[in-house]
Amino acid sequence: MTRLAVLGSPIAHSLSPALHAAAYRELGLDWVYDAVDVPEGALGAFLTSRDADWRGLSLTMPLKRAVLPMLDTRTGLVTLVGAANTVLFDEGRVHGFNTDVAGIVAALGEHGVGRVGRAHILGMGATAASTLAAVAQLGATEIVVTGRRDDDDELRRLARALGRDLSFRAAGSPAPADIDLLVNTIPGDMGDTAEVDDAGAFLEVIYEGWPSPRARRWLEAGRPVVSGLEMLLHQAVEQVRIFTTGAESAPVERESRVVAAMRASVGL
Secondary structure (H helix, E strand, O other): OEEEEEOOOOOOOOOHHHHHHHHHHHHHOOEEEEEOOOOOHHHHHHOOOOOEEEEEEOOOOOOOOOOOHHHEEEEEHHHHHOOOOEEEEOOOEEEEEEOOHHHHHHHHHHHOEEEEEEEEEEOOOOHHHHHHHHHHHHOEEEEEEEOOOOHHHHHHHHHHOOOOOOEEEOOOOOOOEEEEEEEEEOOEEEEOOOOHEEEEEEOOOOOOOOOOOHHHHHHHOOOOOEHHEEEEEEEHHHHHHHHHOOOOOOOOHHHHHHHHHHHHHOOO
C-alpha cells in the first residue's frame, strides 16, 4: 500500500486529505493519504521512521523550514525561498519541493490577477516567503511586509536575491497606499487598519473560518478576492504531479478530470 500524509501542528482542520484522496481515486490509485499531527521537534524522527510504503508528505506550519536540513536534495526554488512544503521519498532519499509559489500564482491568475506592481504581505513565516517569490514572479517591484517584528533577515535575503525593494511596517500602523495586492498569510487581522480602497485584490491564505472579516469587506466592495482554499487546490495539484510522476510540472493522466474531482471534493 502506498502511503502519504500532510503533517503539521495543528492539522485536524486540513482539507488536504480530501483533495488528495479525490485525485488518487480519479487516477485509479489505491493510495492512502492521512493527516498526522507532528510538532516541529518530532519531524526528524517521523521522517526517519518511514518505511518503503511511504511515497511523500505535504508540510504545513511549523515544518516548512524545519525540514530543510533533513533533505537529501532540494529544488532551486526551495533553496531560494528557504521553505519546502512537499517531500518525496524515492529509493531511500528525501527530496524537497515548494509548490506554494505555483499555487499562489495559479490561484491569483484564475481571478485575473496576472500582474502586480506593489504588494503588501501580512506575516513573516515560510508562507510569506513563498508569497514574496510569487508576487515577484508576477512583476511586483515594491513589497511591503507587516509582521510582529520590524525586520526579518530571511525575507530581506530573499528580496535581495529577487532584486525587489522590500520594506517593513509595524502591525496596527496605517496601511500602505496604492497597493495592487494584499496577501494575508496568518490567522486574524493583526489589528491592521487597511481599508478596501487601499488595495486592488486580496488573497487570504488561511481558509479556515472563511470568509474572514477582511475578506467580507473586499467581497462587499466587489473587489477581487481569492480564498486560501483555491491556493490549497493549486499547490495540491502540483504535489499530485510530484507524487505520481516524480517530477514537477509533469501533467498526470486525465489531469483536467483529476483537477475537477479535487475541486468538487472541497466545494470549489
